[in-house]
Amino acid sequence: MxxxxxxxxxxxxxxxxxxxxxxxxxxxxxxxxxxxxxxxxxxxxxxxxxxxxxxxxxxxxxxxxxxxxxxxxxxxxxxxxxxxxxxxxxxxxxxANVMPHHHFRCRVCHQLHDVELDHVEVTLHERGFMVQSSHVLLEGLCPTCASAADPAPAG
Ligand SMILES: [Zn+2]
Ligand SMILES: [Zn+2]
The missing domain is CATH 1.10.10.10 (Winged helix-like DNA-binding domain superfamily/Winged helix DNA-binding domain)
Known part of the structure; x- marks a missing residue:
């Protein structure tokens, strides 16, 4: 390789x-x-x-x-x-990343971050599923936006 x-x-x-x-x-x-x-x-x-x-x-x-x-x-x-x-x-x-991967999307700044979730496909494969394409979108706050957010719980 x-x-x-x-x-x-x-x-x-x-x-x-x-x-x-x-x-x-x-x-x-x-x-x-x-x-x-x-x-x-x-x-x-x-x-x-x-x-x-x-x-x-x-x-x-x-x-x-x-x-x-x-x-x-x-x-x-x-x-x-x-x-x-x-x-x-x-x-x-x-x-720019053409390798199979998933994304985390920040709800505040809307930036996408690449994440690897290989074990999802592996687990499905072990259970007999044939995964042909996949895209998992995780959403939340990126580290920058999380640290800028008010840490006190609302309500
Ligand atoms: Zn963010
Ligand atoms: Zn990407």
Whole structure:
């Protein structure tokens, strides 16, 4: 098993993966994908971006980008398996982490955090269930919002 990170493919892998899906590694697609690479590098918990957020950030690199180009490219990258998809609540988010995983969503700041819940699938498998896809969404307060919240119980 290669030891390189599986979260964000190297640039070469990016171009190859696009080609395998009949897509060219255009400047637009690179700029859009690099928004995720940068976000994942800064904080993997923040690497879940709505199309509008990607548009605003990619436009800094490539001012001629149109909203339609960004929306189309995100769909193509998700279809090619380079980005994951997280459906609402709230706007659909694209995920730099394409490995199977689940999410914790903070009810205050709405950030998504990746969580591993492998034992759920393993337990089901042991009971004879064949899990084909899964997405568990846990909700509550992230550490930052929990420590900012009033610790006194209400009522
Ligand atoms: Zn929070
Ligand atoms: Zn995620």
């Amino acid at each position: 290669p030891s390189r990170s599986t979260t964000v493919p190297a640039d070469l892998g990016f171009a190859q993966l696009l080609r395998a899906n009949g897509l060219r590694a255009t400047a637009q697609r690179r700029a859009i994908y690099s928004v995720f690479a940068d976000a994942a590098e800064a904080d993997s918990a923040n690497a879940h971006l709505s199309a509008e957020e990607v548009f605003q950030q990619a436009r800094v690199q490539l001012p001629e980008l149109s909203r339609a180009t960004v929306y189309n490219a995100l769909g193509e990258l998700a279809e090619a398996g380079l980005l994951g998809l997280v459906e609402g609540p709230g706007p659909r988010r694209y995920d």
